[in-house]
Amino acid sequence: xxxxxxxxxxxxxxxxxxxxxxxxxxxxxxxxxxxxxxxxxxxxxxxxxxxxxxxxxxxxxxxxxxx
Amino acid sequence: xxxxxxxxxxxxxxxxxxxxxxxxxxxxxxxxxxxxxxxxxxxxxxxxxxxxxxxxxxxxxxxxxxxxxxxxxxxxxxxxxxxxxxxxxxxxxxxxxxxxxxxxxxxxxxxxxxxxxxxxxxxxxxxxxxxxxxxxx
Numbered sequence: 549x550x551x552x553x554x555x556x557x558x559x560x561x562x563x564x565x566x567x568x569x570x571x572x573x574x575x576x577x578x579x580x581x582x583x584x585x586x587x588x589x590x591x592x593x594x595x596x597x598x599x600x601x602x603x604x605x606x607x608x609x610x611x612x613x614x615x
Numbered sequence: 616x617x618x619x620x621x622x623x624x625x626x627x628x629x630x631x632x633x634x635x636x637x638x639x640x641x642x643x644x645x646x647x648x649x650x651x652x653x654x655x656x657x658x659x660x661x662x663x664x665x666x667x668x669x670x671x672x673x674x675x676x677x678x679x680x681x682x683x684x685x686x687x688x689x690x691x692x693x694x695x696x697x698x699x700x701x702x703x704x705x706x707x708x709x710x711x712x713x714x715x716x717x718x719x720x721x722x723x724x725x726x727x728x729x730x731x732x733x734x735x736x737x738x739x740x741x742x743x744x745x746x747x748x749x750x751x752x
């Protein structure tokens with residue numbers, strides 16, 4: 549939606565993110581604080597997936613990390 | 616009170632291999648089974664949306680106007696409209712809106728700017744007051 553706004557494209561009526569991944573730099577302290585309770589993800593695995601997606605792009609670019 | 620079903624799901628997930636820790640080929644294979652344990656949404660009809668490589672899901676009580684553009688989860692690295700079809704089907708049932716789950720170009724392999732390429736055919740100039748964008752990580 550940020551990209552749509554930048555391009556001047558009309559925006560939808562709303563956005564409903566469901567557990568969005570908004571920090572591809574994986575900086576949140578809860579990634580480690582809640583590691584034992586997380587059934588699906590690990591910080592190391594997430595950082596690897598972020599790297600696959602970003603392919604060298606800055607993980608803090610707003611189009612990738614909206615946090 | 617946690618239900619026996621929730622406890623069982625917790626046990627299964629806790630003991631299952633974590634997709635994020637697999638190599639890419641196995642991640643993608645696992646991603647196609649992300650909804651194997653979930654319930655089938657009732658009364659939803661699916662139809663291919665070839666222009667965007669996705670699916671239309673229509674509930675029985677569709678209001679005839681509203682739509683949700685649902686961008687499925689998988690970190691834009693794994694999964695497909697078909698493998699995330701059930702969640703979007705439940706979403707469309709709950710909202711009474713038809714939904715499209717467009718194919719998202721997998722990375723690595725696509726040098727386009729993050730999260731923009733495959734959305735344009737869907738979003739370009741077609742938004743109305745009844746269209747909402749949703750998605751998961």
